[in-house]
Amino acid sequence: MTVAQLTLPTAQVSYDAPIEAELERLVELFALQPTLAAAYPLRWLAVQIFEGDEGLLAEVTAAGGPSLSAEITASMQRLQARYGEDLDITLVDQRYRFVHALAGKVLTRPGSVHDLTMSDRVDKVLTNRFLGVPFFFAMMWLVFKLTTDVAGPFVDWVDGVINGPISNWVIGLLGVLGLAGTWVESLLVGAVLAGVGGVLVFVPVLFALYFALAVLEDSGYMARAAFVMDRFMHRLGLHGKSFLPMIVGFGCTVPAIYATRTLDSPRDRLLTGLLVPFMSCSARLPVYVLVATIFFPAQAGLVIFGLYLTGVVMAIVIGMLLQKTLFRNQPPSPFVLELPPYRIPAWRTVWVQMWSRTASFVQKAWTIIFATSIVIWLLLAIPVRGAGQFAQAEMDQSAFALLARGVSPIFAPLGFGNWQSSGALTTGFVAKEVVVTTMLQTYHLDGGEAEGAVPTTFIEDVTGIFTSFGTAVVDALKVIPQMVGLNLGAAEDEEEFVPEGLATAIQANFAASSGGHAGLAALAFLVFVLLYTPCMVATAAARHEFGPRWIWVSIVGQFGVAWLAALIVFQGGRLLGLG
Amino acid sequence: MADLTIALAGNPNVGKSTVFNALTGMRQHVGNWPGKTVERKEGQLTLGTHTATIVDLPGTYSLTARSLEEQIARDFIIRERPDAVVNVLDVANLERNLYLTAQLLEMEVPLVLVLNMVDVADARGLKLDQPALAAALGVPVVMMAASRGQGMDELKRVLSQLIASAPAQARGGIA
Amino acid sequence: MMQPVQRTLPLAMAGTGARVRLVEVTGNQRSARRLAELGMIPGSHLTIMNDHGGTLLIAVGDTRLALGAGVAHSVLVSALD
Numbered sequence: 040m041t042v043a044q045l046t047l048p049t050a051q052v053s054y055d056a057p058i059e060a061e062l063e064r065l066v067e068l069f070a071l072q073p074t075l076a077a078a079y080p081l082r083w084l085a086v087q088i089f090e091g092d093e094g095l096l097a098e099v100t101a102a103g104g105p106s107l108s109a110e111i112t113a114s115m116q117r118l119q120a121r122y123g124e125d126l127d128i129t130l131v132d133q134r135y136r137f138v139h140a141l142a143g144k145v146l147t148r149p150g151s152v153h154d155l156t157m158s159d160r161v162d163k164v165l166t167n168r169f170l171g172v173p174f175f176f177a178m179m180w181l182v183f184k185l186t187t188d189v190a191g192p193f194v195d196w197v198d199g200v201i202n203g204p205i206s207n208w209v210i211g212l213l214g215v216l217g218l219a220g221t222w223v224e225s226l227l228v229g230a231v232l233a234g235v236g237g238v239l240v241f242v243p244v245l246f247a248l249y250f251a252l253a254v255l256e257d258s259g260y261m262a263r264a265a266f267v268m269d270r271f272m273h274r275l276g277l278h279g280k281s282f283l284p285m286i287v288g289f290g291c292t293v294p295a296i297y298a299t300r301t302l303d304s305p306r307d308r309l310l311t312g313l314l315v316p317f318m319s320c321s322a323r324l325p326v327y328v329l330v331a332t333i334f335f336p337a338q339a340g341l342v343i344f345g346l347y348l349t350g351v352v353m354a355i356v357i358g359m360l361l362q363k364t365l366f367r368n369q370p371p372s373p374f375v376l377e378l379p380p381y382r383i384p385a386w387r388t389v390w391v392q393m394w395s396r397t398a399s400f401v402q403k404a405w406t407i408i409f410a411t412s413i414v415i416w417l418l419l420a421i422p423v424r425g426a427g428q429f430a431q432a433e434m435d436q437s438a439f440a441l442l443a444r445g446v447s448p449i450f451a452p453l454g455f456g457n458w459q460s461s462g463a464l465t466t467g468f469v470a471k472e473v474v475v476t477t478m479l480q481t482y483h484l485d486g487g488e489a490e491g492a493v494p495t496t497f498i499e500d501v502t503g504i505f506t507s508f509g510t511a512v513v514d515a516l517k518v519i520p521q522m523v524g525l526n527l528g529a530a531e532d533e534e535e536f537v538p539e540g541l542a543t544a545i546q547a548n549f550a551a552s553s554g555g556h557a558g559l560a561a562l563a564f565l566v567f568v569l570l571y572t573p574c575m576v577a578t579a580a581a582r583h584e585f586g587p588r589w590i591w592v593s594i595v596g597q598f599g600v601a602w603l604a605a606l607i608v609f610q611g612g613r614l615l616g617l618g
Numbered sequence: 619m620a621d622l623t624i625a626l627a628g629n630p631n632v633g634k635s636t637v638f639n640a641l642t643g644m645r646q647h648v649g650n651w652p653g654k655t656v657e658r659k660e661g662q663l664t665l666g667t668h669t670a671t672i673v674d675l676p677g678t679y680s681l682t683a684r685s686l687e688e689q690i691a692r693d694f695i696i697r698e699r700p701d702a703v704v705n706v707l708d709v710a711n712l713e714r715n716l717y718l719t720a721q722l723l724e725m726e727v728p729l730v731l732v733l734n735m736v737d738v739a740d741a742r743g744l745k746l747d748q749p750a751l752a753a754a755l756g757v758p759v760v761m762m763a764a765s766r767g768q769g770m771d772e773l774k775r776v777l778s779q780l781i782a783s784a785p786a787q788a789r790g791g792i793a
Numbered sequence: 794m795m796q797p798v799q800r801t802l803p804l805a806m807a808g809t810g811a812r813v814r815l816v817e818v819t820g821n822q823r824s825a826r827r828l829a830e831l832g833m834i835p836g837s838h839l840t841i842m843n844d845h846g847g848t849l850l851i852a853v854g855d856t857r858l859a860l861g862a863g864v865a866h867s868v869l870v871s872a873l874d
Contacts, residue, residue, distance in 0.1 A: 128825060684823065
């Protein structure tokens with residue numbers, strides 16, 4: 040049994056006699072300075088000074104004046120004469136000797152330290168020079184499937200519950216209060232519930248993503264991914280470590296920008312931070328899903344995957360350009376990364392990470408999304424032309440339509456110069472997840488959504504919530520065998536969750552704004568959504584990390600890149616006679 | 619109101635966050651270090667009549683302030699003077715992990731060593747002489763397999779004993 | 794300098810499977826120090842486990858490290874035995 044006491048450890052690293060002598064000398068001198076003696080363990084302080092800690096050296100010099108400074112310099116010079124310039128490496132070396140001797144005393148191993156461990160054998164396969172990259176892409180594909188197909192049924196469930204039973208209850212309650220059909224109902228259902236739904240719909244996607252990231256990290260694979268991708272990242276002027284923020288960027292640009300903090304040099308952090316937004320964040324996914332299922336129902340999955348790939352390719356191109364221009368003369372910092380042994384993830388850790396990261400996103404996002412929903416609702420409710428009353432305005436006569444129409448000529452050459460699209464893109468600067476919300480809101484009225492087909496009772500609603508959750512679980516489970524290539528025949532035909540009226544309205548609108556090339560315009564719209572300026576929160580994060588100057592490069596630069604890319608897709612496609 | 623502060627220190631990838639989660643349960647708060655964008659996690663642990671705040675320091679290989687994480691960890695130990703530092707180590711990679719311990723010894727703080735991943739070490743046939751290590755360094759040593767929850771009670775017991783034996787000692791030097 | 798009489802070569806040239814002794818880390822002092830803290834001190838033994846297009850996976854004691862091509866060129870080693 041260990042005997043525990045709140046006393047200091049008895050052991051101390053002992054260095055070579057000449058170093059110990061100089062340490063002792065400095066400790067005596069430091070002890071004469073009350074400010075130092077009160078604030079620091081003095082031997083530790085002396086060691087830090089020998090290791091070249093400039094901050095502490097400045098503090099000591101400030102406390103002890105030039106005479107102490109001279110003494111320190113003299114000590115250092117005596118040691119450097121003996122051990123060479125790299126005194127800090129000598130100290131590391133001697134500390135390791137102490138540790139080596141200690142480990143030799145307390146640890147016995149059956150074989151040699153050079154024996155291959157289980158983890159090394161796994162690495163022979165997973166990081167193999169031929170298999171490593173394909174395996175990495177297979178893992179990324181799995182993560183991608185997890186965040187789309189497995190999370191999908193739950194997204195639909197959340198959506199269904201909010202637009203079905205909960206909306207009904209709110210409407211019913213307002214009926215009782217005599218507010219049915221008033222602007223209050225419109226505000227609560229059209230803005231408040233839509234806003235809440237906009238955030239909650241994200242939760243299953245983020246949960247799945249953070250689950251995947253936590254498993255990859257905790258199992259040790261994430262570091263292998265960095266190793267395998269290092270050569271590739273080198274071409275972007277970065278190294279394998281930058282891959283981590285990039286992967287996080289598929290979830291959310293905000294934590295990805297903060298994740299650049301783990302990189303070693305300011306140059307790597309900035310360059311990675313500029314490329315991260317090209318990794319399509321999960322908030323853009325609902326837009327892809329909505330538009331792709333409307334315009335390319337048969338190839339929706341392929342289109343979406345293609346978009347993700349396009350983002351990566353753009354990052355490569357931009358990375359190479361930046362390296363040859365703004366970052367000329369700045370080589371990447373050296374790549375050194377520990378590969379921890381593979382292990383089964385600790386499920387509790389995975390769970391805590393999933394939970395806390397998702398919660399922190401929701402906390403950050405909900406105010407913004409909520410506020411935007413209400414602002415958009417207000418703009419939609421205010422009639423600027425015609426004879427509509429407040430909250431009764433015809434959609435295309437609202438203040439929102441007026442504003443969006445002002446912006447829409449910018450998008451005319453791209454084929455989606457209709458006010459609904461430009462309106463949705465504008466609100467998308469606030470948060471990408473409101474692009475879909477705005478589209479739904481703007482199309483809502485023309486969509487002529489059928490009133491709840493059959494009136495339901497409260498009990499039916501409640502049981503419906505649970506049974507539909509059960510269905511979602513079953514659907515999600517059915518997807519899992521498919522991810523590894525098994526097809527159990529079920530979950531085959533994608534459930535059409537886009538309301539009929541909405542699909543035709545959007546199609547008609549894109550056809551009109553593109554002169555009949557609705558498909559191309561939709562593709563250009565998707566590419567634009569993929570590449571354009573990240574959301575306000577991400578921009579704020581980037582400003583915090585890299586300073587205001589780089590933000591403009593990012594905002595204006597990305598808008599330009601997106602505009603050009605969408606132009607190429609739309610006009611190029613037309614020239615080639617596609618769509 | 620917490621009356622004690624305990625810091626968790628260790629290399630990256632040694633299961634430190636698993637130990638942290640097990641000690642604090644869901645009673646934790648995730649924020650940022652002041653003015654920094656490095657995540658700061660802290661939580662509460664009840665030990666008998668005391669409440670301890672557990673601060674999870676960033677995982678580092680060294681404490682020489684060459685990176686932001688190292689600087690945060692080092693400054694916390696030196697300037698905030700926690701009542702104890704729990705150093706989590708991977709037994710299956712003892713030597714490199716003890717390097718950080720060597721630096722912690724120099725910082726003159728009450729120290730508890732948690733030798734995590736004993737299950738992995740066992741599987742490799744590594745044998746650790748726990749009493750010898752405890753005696754050589756003069757610190758309590760707890761063997762643990764955090765992912766299986768083994769050793770957690772022992773750690774709590776050691777921490778309670780630490781607190782009971784000498785409260786408010788070695789708490790000078792608060793800047 | 795009292796350099797021992799031995800032939801050194803960059804770690805990058807040693808080849809997969811080679812077991813070598815670290816002689817010195819040239820170039821950047823900061824990265825030399827970081828490597829030292831991870832156990833890559835002069836005299837330590839390294840095994841090259843894998844080479845992925847110039848990025849190396851090496852073993853130093855129980856630690857496995859990924860080293861970029863640049864770092865691998867800055868580490869000078871000598872053959873064991």
